[in-house]
Amino acid sequence: MAAPTHMTIAEARKALKAKKISSAELTDAHLKAMEQTRGLNAFVTETPERAKADAKRADVVLAKGEGGPLEGIPLGIKDLFCTEGVLTTAGSHILDGFKPPYESTVSAKLWQAGAIMLGKLNMDEFAMGSSNMTSYHGAVKNPWRRKGANSDLVPGGSSGGSAAAVAARSVMGATATDTGGSIRQPAAFTGTVGIKPTYGRCSRWGIVAFASSLDQAGPIARTVEDCAIMLQAMSGHDPKDSTSADLPVPNFEAAVERGVKGLKIGIPKEYKLDGAPKEIQDLWEQGIAWLKEAGATPVDITLPHTKYALPVYYVIAPAEASSNLARYDGVRFGLRVPGKTLDEMYENTRAAGFGAEVKRRILIGTYVLSAGYYDAYYLRAQRVRSLIARDFTEAYKQVDAILTPATPSAAFAIGEKMDDPIAMYLNDVFTVTANLAGLPGISVPGGVNADGLPLGLQVIGKAFDEETVFAVGRALEKAANFTALPEGMA
């Protein structure tokens, strides 16, 4: 049996059932790992007492041969999910001291399935960022380093704490959210697996909103199978979210080993970027070869509006965010910085409470919605968004899923790209299209680059066809046989 922190969720589940390990032992091992990896700054809040108490309870249930599909499994929760009575900050100063009197639907489903919360995970402020450097609680360090180098790398973002904790083996899996790539990009940077399901698959109720038409929750874990197990528990219709899909949740776990024989896999030519590192292109070609070997047929396709996806995103997401973040005004929760008048109080509070990137996006969003600019920016962006979605609809007439690189590079150093917003935004160039079209996408580690850093492959599926995404993801995972570990983790 593997050491507890090196087990997958699937393995741990078996071991718990077979009483080879208790949830208390499993949880303690992870709490210990959490302490040992504190230097990564992956956690905003640690909840060891609660974790221990819940593990004890889980062991009682398990002893009776009962329990949910995640009974006794210790997880981390991105700090964007409201957790009842537990500090929830969304990585922002403005939510200082906020303890929600309610539990997000997704986290509640995990607790219902028997999972155990180890703590709340660090993230880019309000999920705005691709590096985790915008968090009020400080940057998260990637457990991976370049071979022979000492500089700290970013874990990606915004779910950087989730990805780093999973990679560092301090949690077995973590919740995350993805608005433009915030699950898949950090997963790719940390050698973990992350899936953003179809828009509407997971309830958004109780998740601090960034851009409502793009936000989706999903898991980050160490294997495709673990992601399937977690997503199974997280999914389902929620009458409290009007955009939640009232569709049955398929058996994701069963789909994982379905294989790819006979599947047509689209290879979009627009994802071949000028000036992208060769290692990215090589990995992509390797991925195509693996799927071919596994019995799939690669098909060249075109997604002609791909290059406009990021600019569309940087109109729509800030526009929605500027409105979603208006509620942080110092009146009902969080930070208040006094002012003589109500407006002064608002301005002081929001100036002190939001970081630079959040302010930048609020200002852009306010601008593109303001009188005289709405049509030129917002409405135009929503029209181009329709074209991007249509590209996929056309492509899916020919193929079952699409294979692309997950990111245009491997993890970069902390501090890099901070003074160039557009360079930072380009991190999401391969992932953001799936958000705009509402499609499911998974990132699976495909190998390491010359520096020994993990690189990810992305599979994008049809709406509500996560099953195929899992199957293709698993085929890649099997072929890649990614066993590398961050230094010192072996």
Added chain:
Amino acid sequence: MSLDKDTVRKVATLARIKVPDSDLDHMAKELSGVLGWIEQLNEVDISGVQPMTSVAQMKLKMRADEVADGGNAEKVTQNAPEGAHGFFVVPKVVE
């Protein structure tokens, strides 16, 4: 589109974010950069294209008219930075 300082000031006021005058130039430059990059969207032929309303291809569901929430003033106000007698409190507003 390049933004001037006054526009940034106006937008910041709309967004209720205090921006010190000394930051306006820098911010104007930064925002102009992003907006300029966004303007590549002008290349796209959007004639006859409907704007996306939602990627969720479904009908809006409606709930029944039943009272099933509220009645927890304490929980609603317990996170407030300032309160009194069950109310939220803000600096006096003169209408």
Added chain:
Amino acid sequence: MTALIKGQTGEWEVVIGLEIHAQVISKAKLFSAAATAFGAEPNTQVSYVDAGFPGMLPVINRFCVEQAIKTGLGIDGKVNEISVFDRKNYFYADLPQGYQISQYQQPIVSGGTVILDMKDGSTRKIGVTRLHLEQDAGKSLHDQHPSQSYIDLNRSGVALMEIVSEPDMRTAEEAGLYIKKLRSILRYLGTCDGNMEEGSLRCDCNVSVRKPGQPFGTRTETKNVNSVRYVMQAIEYEARRQIEVIEGGDEIKQETRLFDPGKGTTRPMRSKEHAHDYRYFPDPDLLPLELDPKWISDLKKVLPELPDARKTRYVADYKLSPYDAGVLVAEQETAQFYETVAKGRDAKLASNWVTTELFGVLNRTNKAIQDSPVSAKALGGLIDLISDGTISGRIAKEVFEAMVETGKDAAAIVEEKGLRQVSDTGAIEKAIDEVMAKNQDKVAEYRSGKEKLLGFFVGQTMKATGGKANPGVLNELLKKKLAG
């Protein structure tokens, strides 16, 4: 139409459009399941959705949508099968989300008409531009503390119908009639209780002035005026103020103003000094509102008879004057009451009794018709006694007063007080003879041509019979006897 105001430079026309915010009658709020009842302790009817907590999402109340559809049908508007909820973004202490969910470019109802019943019996059509659904804000209390405002979110999220009129009104009186008529329709439909004191019906008055024939002038918007009388006062004041400003050589500023009920004046609203830029965009937490056409047509089928139709029926079937019919149908309860009274009886007589005697008592005792001290059945009984000659109209008034006081029915009071009308010619003749004997000089005058004295003899004879003589019989006999 002479609705012009005289200024120093000639006559001015006032142009008025009204925006009515009507609170939808529903148990729960538009997008949350918290209660809507009036007068609860602060923040006790607040869900986390209404308080704009992180991660909270709106889910629409079907009944509120139904109420808006019914209202749209009731004002003869077009109910749109697809409408869209937008966010109207602005910061205010009682707006917890930082935006109001409202409908901007695609409202649930487009167009409509409200017909005003003018005093002279004529009607005037006022156009309705649109009706849309939106959330109410919370309530700020500014007078509880010297340096702080208190915020109560109980009202936050309650469903409102914003009903916007065309700028079709020209006098404060028309504006008053418009509100009353719209309120009447809403009450008939059961979609809004119309209570202006509790804020379930609030009115924003858009007023501008112009020289007749000229294009519209710049308008001001006076917000949240909460009685019909105040609306009329605010419009009068605002029109005169604007004329004075223009005639003084200044321009009208397009601004939001506040009505001061104590002074009857308006003043600019300080908190709205900055021009707003609401940055409307479709709410991404909601999908477009799609209405099944069958739902709309089913609702149309069960719509109650509305005041205009009822009025037409009263004029046609009951032969009432349009004005009286308008008065009777204004409130559903009054109309119901009237119809019970009028059933199988002289409809005009019934109308007179309801609009004069009954309304008089209700006004005097400050009671609603539902709490009338005389029931419709009892009033009908009284009218029956008049019609079958048991009592005279004059006695009936006395009986009615007794009914109000004692709650007894008319027949009992007539019996008790011996008020039955005397139609017995012998008894009346006897009384006439006595009166003539006592007033021989006047009999002579009458006979020499002073026929005006008939009234005197009627009065005296009536007095002698204790008012109980049948006036018809009395008149006839008296004329005969006086003729000699």
